Amino acid sequence: xxxxxxxxxxxxxxxxxxxxxxxxxxxxxxxxxxxxxxxxxxxxxxxxxxxxxxxxxxxxxxxxxxxxxxxxxxxxxxxxxxxxxxxxxxxxxxxxxxxxxxxxxxxxxxxxxxxxxxxxxxxxxxxxxxxxxxxxxxxxxxxxxxxxxxxxxxxxxxxxxxxxxxxxxxxxxxxxxxxxxxxxxxxxxxxxxxxxxxxxxxxxxxxxxxxxxxxxxxxxxxxxxxxxxxxxxxxxxxxxxxxxxxxxxxxxxxxxxxxxxxxxxxxxxxxxxxxxxxxxxxxxxxxxxxxxxxxxxxxxxxxxxxxxxxxxxxxxxxxxxxxxxxxxxxxxxxxxxxxxxxxxxxxxxxxxxxxxxxxxxxxxxxxxxxxxxxxxxxxxxxxxxxxxxxxxxxxxxxxxxxxxxxxxxxxxxxxxxxxxxxxxxxxxxxxxxxxxxxxxxxxxxxxxxxxxxxxxxxxxxxxxxxx
Numbered sequence: 001x002x003x004x005x006x007x008x009x010x011x012x013x014x015x016x017x018x019x020x021x022x023x024x025x026x027x028x029x030x031x032x033x034x035x036x037x038x039x040x041x042x043x044x045x046x047x048x049x050x051x052x053x054x055x056x057x058x059x060x061x062x063x064x065x066x067x068x069x070x071x072x073x074x075x076x077x078x079x080x081x082x083x084x085x086x087x088x089x090x091x092x093x094x095x096x097x098x099x100x101x102x103x104x105x106x107x108x109x110x111x112x113x114x115x116x117x118x119x120x121x122x123x124x125x126x127x128x129x130x131x132x133x134x135x136x137x138x139x140x141x142x143x144x145x146x147x148x149x150x151x152x153x154x155x156x157x158x159x160x161x162x163x164x165x166x167x168x169x170x171x172x173x174x175x176x177x178x179x180x181x182x183x184x185x186x187x188x189x190x191x192x193x194x195x196x197x198x199x200x201x202x203x204x205x206x207x208x209x210x211x212x213x214x215x216x217x218x219x220x221x222x223x224x225x226x227x228x229x230x231x232x233x234x235x236x237x238x239x240x241x242x243x244x245x246x247x248x249x250x251x252x253x254x255x256x257x258x259x260x261x262x263x264x265x266x267x268x269x270x271x272x273x274x275x276x277x278x279x280x281x282x283x284x285x286x287x288x289x290x291x292x293x294x295x296x297x298x299x300x301x302x303x304x305x306x307x308x309x310x311x312x313x314x315x316x317x318x319x320x321x322x323x324x325x326x327x328x329x330x331x332x333x334x335x336x337x338x339x340x341x342x343x344x345x346x347x348x349x350x351x352x353x354x355x356x357x358x359x360x361x362x363x364x365x366x367x368x369x370x371x372x373x374x375x376x377x378x379x380x381x382x383x384x385x386x387x388x389x390x391x392x393x394x395x396x397x398x399x400x401x402x403x404x405x406x407x408x409x410x411x412x413x414x415x416x417x418x419x420x421x422x423x424x425x426x427x428x429x430x431x432x433x434x435x436x437x438x439x440x441x442x443x444x445x446x447x448x449x450x451x452x453x454x455x456x457x458x459x460x461x462x463x464x465x466x467x
Contacts, residue, residue: 079251080242080465082119082218087128089184093214094119094244095231095460097221097444098134098152098189107155111427112223115444117159119220119244120187124160127184131214132156133170133193133231134221141197153189164189170196171209179213199230207234220244222251225460226448236463243464246444251461253420253441254452262384262418263289268376268407270295270390271425274318277390278325279454285329290383292334292376294368294392294403301326301335302356310341310359334379338369340393340400347397367393368403377410386411389423389450401432408433422449 082092096116101108123130137147153166167175170190178188193199198206207230211217217239219225224232225247235241243251257265267288269277274297284291293301296313303314304322315322326333335356341363342351353369354360368376380386388411395404411419412435421430422443430436443449448458 078467079248079461080467081248082122082126082242082244084467085216085240085242087123087126087216090128090216091131091179091182091214092123092128092216092218093131093133093210093235093239094123094218095221095224095235096120096132096134096244097223098132098149098156099136099223100152102136102146102151105151107151110155110159111442112444113152113156113159115246116220116244117156119218119246120156120160122245123218124162124185124187129179129182129184130187131179131182131190132164132187133190133210135194135199135224135231136192137194139192139194141194141200143195144192147192147194149189149192156187156189160187162187167191171206171213175213193229193231200227202228202230202234204234204237206230208238211235211238214239217241218244219460219464220246221460222247222443222448223445224448225445225458226451226456228459232460233463241464247461247464249441250443250445250449253418254443254449256418257385257387257420257453258287258455261287264383265385266290266292266380266383266387268292268294268386268388268390269297270392270404271423272296272313273315274300274322275315277450278318278321279456280389280450281325281329283454285325285332288332290334290379291329291332292379294336294372294376294407295390296365297390298336298368299365301333305335307356308358309365310361310363312341312359312363312365334375336368336372337375338371339365340367340369340403342366342400345394347399351399365393366397366400367395370402373403373406373410376407380410380414383414383417385418385420386414387420387422387453389421389426391425391429395425395429395432401429404429405433408435411435412438422446 097112100110100112107113120130134149136149136152139147150166153164157164165178165188167178167188167190169175170193175190182188196206210231217235219232219241221232265288267284269281269291272295277297299309299312300315300318300322303309304319304326338353338355339359340351340353341359342349343363345364351366359365392403392407393400395401408430418440420441420443421427421439423446427442430439430442436442452458
């Protein structure tokens, strides 16, 4: 962003060189809140420099010191979406995330399919010829009948109430012929992209073959946006690339968490290990007002704090990192106060609730305890923004599910809060608790969501055209 663009943005929202917002001298935060609805997003991208902020100084009456503080913030241009182009008659290649679980050849959880239905329906309604592509599972670069997208095509047909053909492959003459016979409003699903090793290798020739099938490219697969594959990045080199409605929603909600969250802003992290979330914890400690930690990753923090953890999962190689994070987050990071422990790893094992002083030898932490649930619930009560990733315990076993389910219910009870949930296990827990509909946003991206919140650029997002 340059000075002229900032100045134009100020004039668009009615701020003249008096620097007034609503009759009061604008603070930096107030100006950001005014600018964001006009399309300037504060999120991951190029850093703002003090020089680039001089328009703020001129119009807002701020000094160089205030501008310098902006160096830690990022900007991201808003991505072009399908709402901004004439789609009539166009062949539109849509990257979706239909990597869904199958049970006996039938889709057992259609959450990801449902998530892209608004984009697909929009394209159909606007008379596009819709060409869907996705991966499913890990077929190791060769055709694998058990990982065919045929069950997905069947379920999508039911959701759209119209027939969705499954192509015999994702590239090749037979696919080209099938697409040539399409009329406006038709939908076809290409066969599993990962039946070809060139997909994950981002092979240029393979990307060109995919691109040759269409006039436009739409990425609606936020869950795969952190992968630089032929269908997420490569195709965008050869076709105009824009965001689908799901991608737009993900970037809008998650971008807001990084740019201008309502406060208090609380993050909840769980899951088995700290190793995969070190960068995330570091990033969140700079952004949130409070970080609640549960699950197996809390064990490593507790061990660092001098607690005996018995046979619980502890990442010994990460104790020093955990110690540094505890020091850094001493005013923000809240660990469990009590624990549900068991003498084994199955649902029938003897169990009890203890404090965090000593886990008996041979016993394992399986869940957070009732005092911790109460403490977390109390701290969440006044939150205005909450993001949650990772269960509080081994919630797939009924005796150890209460901590996770209680946190889910606590989120649903917060009045007037933005609640964002990400990660497969966390989403499953929210559904199990029966509060899925009461969450503000359920992210379809696991790894993509985490990397976005870490502040990383996602290749599949970077590849899209800016507005």
